[in-house]
Amino acid sequence: MPNCSQPSFPDVIASNVGMLFIISAQLFSACMYVSVKILNSLETPVHALQVIIIRMAVTFMCCVIYMSVGIPDPITGPKDVRSLLIIRGITGFFGLYGVYLALQHLSVADATVLIFLTPLTTAVAGSILLKESYSANQAVAGVCSLLGVVLVTRPPFLFGFIPGISDGGHMPEGTPAERLAAVGACMMSVLGNTGAYTSIRAIGKRAHPMHVLTFFSLWCTIISSLWMSVSNIPVVYPTPWGWVLLLIVGVFGFVTQTLLTMGLQRETVSRGVTGMYTQVLFAVMLERLIFGVMPSLLSIVGAAIIMSSALYVVVSGHGARFCCQTFVLICI
Numbered sequence: 001m002p003n004c005s006q007p008s009f010p011d012v013i014a015s016n017v018g019m020l021f022i023i024s025a026q027l028f029s030a031c032m033y034v035s036v037k038i039l040n041s042l043e044t045p046v047h048a049l050q051v052i053i054i055r056m057a058v059t060f061m062c063c064v065i066y067m068s069v070g071i072p073d074p075i076t077g078p079k080d081v082r083s084l085l086i087i088r089g090i091t092g093f094f095g096l097y098g099v100y101l102a103l104q105h106l107s108v109a110d111a112t113v114l115i116f117l118t119p120l121t122t123a124v125a126g127s128i129l130l131k132e133s134y135s136a137n138q139a140v141a142g143v144c145s146l147l148g149v150v151l152v153t154r155p156p157f158l159f160g161f162i163p164g165i166s167d168g169g170h171m172p173e174g175t176p177a178e179r180l181a182a183v184g185a186c187m188m189s190v191l192g193n194t195g196a197y198t199s200i201r202a203i204g205k206r207a208h209p210m211h212v213l214t215f216f217s218l219w220c221t222i223i224s225s226l227w228m229s230v231s232n233i234p235v236v237y238p239t240p241w242g243w244v245l246l247l248i249v250g251v252f253g254f255v256t257q258t259l260l261t262m263g264l265q266r267e268t269v270s271r272g273v274t275g276m277y278t279q280v281l282f283a284v285m286l287e288r289l290i291f292g293v294m295p296s297l298l299s300i301v302g303a304a305i306i307m308s309s310a311l312y313v314v315v316s317g318h319g320a321r322f323c324c325q326t327f328v329l330i331c332i
Helices: 009-015 017-040 048-067 079-105 108-115 118-129 136-153 176-203 209-230 240-266 269-291 297-317 324-331
Strands: none
Touching: 009 017, 017 240, 017 269, 048 079, 048 209, 048 240, 079 108, 079 176, 079 209, 108 176, 118 136, 118 176, 118 269, 136 269, 136 297, 176 209, 176 240, 209 240, 240 269, 269 297
């Protein structure tokens, strides 16, 4: 019979603090996307690039204010990782913008499944580029998590041929050409996020988390502003309620990126990205609370698979035994 006195509860917390940061980030990320969904339903929609500019401007100002007190090189970052910080900023923009582009012509279900290829590609990139360990068990957990995402979202390109399975809200949006372009945008997001998360892990603790966020927000603001200028995209001045939603998106985005950066700096890529799948769980709960969407049996099964996979990675990551303290940690 396993000895439940080892490891202690504080040991379990300490060995998984990075994973807890990442899972917490997914909660704020889900809140942010709910805010974006409400924002897009307003009478005057705001262009995706303008949303990125406002969100990242808020993030940049928060980072500069925070680092102005005692953190060296607040704008330029540590000299030995500046190139990695630039890579994180540029690739992060394409990861973020790809999501917004995809959602214009894909349902949330389709886009979610395609974008959630990111944890798998990031784990492989970490194994190849950073020589981090990537066990077969972690690979199986990642694939199982992706299966859980598919069951939760039930995209019509997989379930549309089964009567009564695909939800009516998942009807195709746009022409086939537009949907194909949206799939390409998803792949751009996957590649961008892969580069961003891998670079964060390569930076490690050689830079403060605020340095990473500063470069990300700065490059997103610069590229989005140039893109809007070159493309002659008009600036939309939303209603006061729209400005409130934009501010909420900015705050939630800042908290999300802060927690995610702190988590990825403490975890291997393969372990850390598994925790990102929990965003689907939070999204399902928020849709139930805010929009009154009742999850189906398949959604519940998929959520259970996602949570079980994340639990397995947490428990097995540092050789911890599954005992009563570990179970309590997962339940809180």
